[in-house]
Amino acid sequence: MMGNCQVRFLGEAGTATRRSLPDKTTGWSLSEDCRQITFTDKKGIGRVKMLGTRDLGFYSADQIKRVRLIRRADGYFVQFAVKVDRTEVLEPSGSVVGLDVGLESFYTDSNGEKVPNPRFYRKGQQALRQKQRRVSRKVKGSKNRAKARVRLAKKHLQISRQRKDHAIKLARCVISSNDVVVYENLRVRNMVKNHCLAKSINDAGWYQFRIWLEYFGKVFGRLTLAVEPAYTSQECSSCGVIVKKSLSTRTHVCECGCELDRDENAAINILMKGIGMRGHLKTATRDVENAWGELTSTLLGETLAEAS
Ligand SMILES: [Zn+2]
16 A cells, blocks of 8 residues: 655745656655655755654655655645555444535435535635635736735645545544445546536545545455445435435435435435445345455455555
8 A cells, every 4th residue: 555755845935837746766865864855866956855744764765665746835845655554453333334425514424414514615715716816816927916826826735735634534534433335436527627616625525535435444444335326316215216306405205204314315325325235224234234244355355456
């Protein structure tokens, strides 16, 4: 498994033209105390001092597979790709969960629990909009415009770091409290290209959340499954009949007597798609508990084989 370890180093902040140089597998060396890195290829970078608290001395030299130099709005960074075998043993939790992501909440799970959107999502949108306006008001090519662009870029960076932090914490929590986590296989390319700011921030957040779910799934030996998103909000999770509803209909009401929050109904459908069963969740859960051992070992084996 590859992990990234990032260290900022002394340098001047400025507007980025090219975000990163090609990955380096050779052409660099670390000082004895791992606080300085020297680039030995003839690009004129030479020796630089690294800031930050990450201790690279923890890793042996052959564990560091790649080095990447990145310029961000608030400085230069050296990113080390470190090969570590990280697996931790967790007791089975006896729970399975389906997650439905949405604009109203960050996600709703198959137990009806809603996780709200983090506050920085909305605050971030406002700040981005304001900083974007400031850029467009300045004269093109002027120094003030360049400054405003740096401020905008820094805001973007801040939001993406908060988003990552949020995704990591939440994913770790979901994985450690469930044996199987099922979610929709949303198409990322479509999501990122939309023009609605609120939606694009959420999309990026869900995408990152999913990546971390899968990462922690491997680390803790939990099963993560992405299912096709068709009909998950329209189907009745109790009887399987299609109950058409518009986006504004917040409750699922079926003739069979099933009445649920719209997103909870979707989350149950997602869970059942993942575990390949239709019917009442309670029986499904029990079956999954029994079948879990076998299922995880085969499916996890497959995903791990793909990754390596
Ligand atoms: Zn029904």
